[in-house]
Amino acid sequence: MAATPDPLLTVSDVRRDFGGVRAVDGATFTALRGRITGLIGPNGAGKSTLMGVVAGAIKPSAGRIEYDGADVTGLPPHRIARRGMVRTFQLSAEFARLTVLENLLVAAPAQRGESLWGAELGRLYWGAGEDVLVGQARAVLDRFSMAPKEDELAGNLSGGQKRLLEIMRALMARPKMLLLDEPFAGVNPTLAREIERYLMDLRDEGLSMVMVEHELSVVERVCDPVVVMAQGRVIAEGAMADVRTRQEVLDAYLIG
């Protein structure tokens, strides 16, 4: 691991208002390369909104977001995703009427058959690329033990399998950084443990992540460092062991 901190994502003083309500009120933090940064805090702290802002789905009212050495503030979500920062959603966001395999294939960037004329040129033009993608998708499915489900409609999967599908799909988009919004929500404990292990493996292979999570025991095992939010602000940043003893963090959880 790098000796000097190497930030991949830097969020500076980001604000977001909804009408009169300030959901995010000057949030600042950095996420390092090759780490899983935890984003924690009580309900309504603005974590999901901040994730939405970072991913480009919600426009910030003010502030600056730097990713991989470039300013990405206010870029639309697809441009941010194409730079390698890919998010998952708090509620399941599977493509319900596509098969599991199709869900993965969709995510692959820059497909030849995705333009109008590329599509019309037919399989001769895009077939070879498609076969390569199918190979990659099957490898991902195998790794996450989902190979038997590849022809299942995504809408028919269980809640936990849908979460897994979202992570697999995000991997197909060739990310450098994953933004995971409560990846364990609604997942049974066994599967949750498996997902946890997958995420740590991915980190060890060099993938960076920011993860919103409620379950602090998971955060403790997986995330380093953690960023604590309350009432739209970042109130603490550091290793979980340090952060959890700080008075302002305890206050936030007790009051929030």
Next chain:
Amino acid sequence: MSDAMQFYLSTLLIYLFIDVMGVLGLNLQFGVAGIINFAYIVFVAVGAYTAAVVSLGPDFPGNFQHYLFGASWPFPLPILAAGAASGVLSLVVGLISLRRLRSDYQAMVMLVLSLIATLTATNATGLVNGPAGLANVPQPLFDQLGLPPLEYQWVYAIWAGLLTALTFLFVRGITNSPLGRTLRAMRDNDRAAAALGKNITALRLLIFVVGGVIAGISGAVFVEFIQAWSPGSWLYPETFVFLAAIIVGGSANNWGAVVGALLVPVGFLEATRFLPQDFNLFGRHVVLFSGLVDALQWVAVGLLILVFLWFRPQGLFPERPGRFTPRAAIASAGKGE
């Protein structure tokens, strides 16, 4: 076969081809890409008007009808102009409505657009001759071919069939490709598609324009056949006839669109157009007032939509996910569960 029967059958066949084209275009927008276009019939109408006015001769003061752009263009320019006009209009409407509006607002704006287009065409008499509409639209190559009417009509049926086949292949090229898969993903969850790097605004706009061009061409083929076009031919419920065809046939399935067109606009509406207006029922002479059959048809279309949405929302030919993935994928289908 008698000449009258041949006329009837060839007419029905031409209507079928035109309706198949129209339904394929709307199915691409609605079934595949999830775009709600309640103004679809307007794009059919614009194609029809465009083909009509550019193939009619220049307007003159004593003319019985008044319009813009009379140009006597020869075949096949009017059809190309129709596709281009509808495509450009789609681009403009799409740029305004698809970019920033929430989808329920989009739906409302499209419906209102449809009503407004009718109002404008009806009131602006100098544009496309107001409520009376255009008549005497020249049939393509009628003089050059020099065929008797019945034979000409069969030739026209073949021509319409050819265009329909091309449309089908073009639409299938989209639906059976990575593009089609991405469109269906966008339909199922547009935010997730955007989060995976798909430019959903551009994709929606693309399909809105492609569907619009198909609508325009179908309108042109229609007007060059019946040789007349007026606001009464494209009132907003006509879009729902196409939607009903999609719901019955099967959303996001091209063969479903063909079957839907065969069953709803052709089988259901054209066939009943020839019901007798008066008949004897249990010895009593019954005379139907004009418009009653039409009214009952619309009631039936409404009921048909409700019945299908209730009992079989996926239609007669449901969407077939994953069907263009390579053979190996299909072979392993049995492994699931």
Next chain:
Amino acid sequence: MSQLVPAIGFGLITASILAIAAVGFTLQFSVTNILNLAYGDVMTASAFAAYIANHAGVDIWLSLLMAALFGAVFSMLLNRFVYFQFVRRGTRLFGMIIVTIAMSLIIQNVLLAVFRPTFFSYEVSASASYTFAGMILTGSQLAIMGIAVVAMVSVHLLSTRTRLGKAMRATATNPGLARSCGVATDRVIDVAWLLSGALCGIAGVVLVLNTATFSEVTGANFLVPIIAAAVLGGIGQPYGAMLGAVTIGLASEVAASVINPSYKDVVAFAILIVVLLVRPQGILSEVASGKEVAA
């Protein structure tokens, strides 16, 4: 200038009719998330109900009340036995729009089949005309404005001062939460449809009182300005709908007097487009934008 004053008078009447109709339309969306495109046809059906009563010798104003009752019950039944059933079966927003359009086709054409394609009018005793600041208004027109004001004030009082109103707003914002807080959401929804249906019925009759004759498409033809007013104010916002109604009513009548009366609705539509380009969520839209984020 001399042209403008009567146009403003007409504009206020149109705005009054629109306000009644648009508030009912928007209420249905806010409480049940249904864009009821059969709304115009329920207006027409109510107008026919008043017509039957009126031609059976009932005074027109009493007929209006009966039409309100008819609209209320009809709308409530429509929601309970058709729309709600589809929602429960999992039909989503656009499926629901198509369901309402199917109902629109059915209602409109059943009316056509029953009443036949002719024009109908009410028996209204001739009333004196009144002149205000250069505007000449008939007694009926004054009554229409009065009805609109009473209806709007009632809606306002109902939604802010009563438990029912609060329950309705709670159901509109978050039905799940409202239910777990002990609000009987099913009953609230029934009441909301009764109320919006009554507004719909009143709107149908006053619309006909203003235009003098009607047919099976009268209500459906009025749907454009209703949608324009509701969308302009932000769909689901009663006060927005009132504001939209005044804007659309005045602007379209004034524009009609300046340009050409047949372009009234075109003007309404143009205003709608321009406003949506500037504010894609409508004028009063905080709740709407919050919904988008939560979606």
